[in-house]
Amino acid sequence: MYKGQNKIRKWFDCGGWKIFADDNCLNIGDACVFELMEYSNQKIIFKVQILRGNITSKYHNGIRPDEPIVID
Structure with missing residues (x-):
């Protein structure tokens, strides 16, 4: 859900997501x-x-939806 003005959406649309991903060393397979x-x-x-x-x-x-990975 997004609340507020479109400034944050524009930030992510204008390369902000790449900056976030680079700054946090995100790789394929990571989740946020x-x-x-x-x-x-x-x-x-x-x-x-x-x-x-x-x-x-x-x-x-x-590896299947009915057998989720659970880490305690």
Whole structure:
């Protein structure tokens, strides 16, 4: 869900996503979880968790939707 003006969307559309990906060394297979912390017409603040795709082989048993990878 997006709340606020289109400034943040324009930022991501104008190369902002590439800057974010480069700054955080994102690779194919990585995932990002964006948690909306605060929003207004002036700003949007997210807490971002980056999940690296380099999962160790002991967790590779979850290769189907009915057998998810669970890491405790």
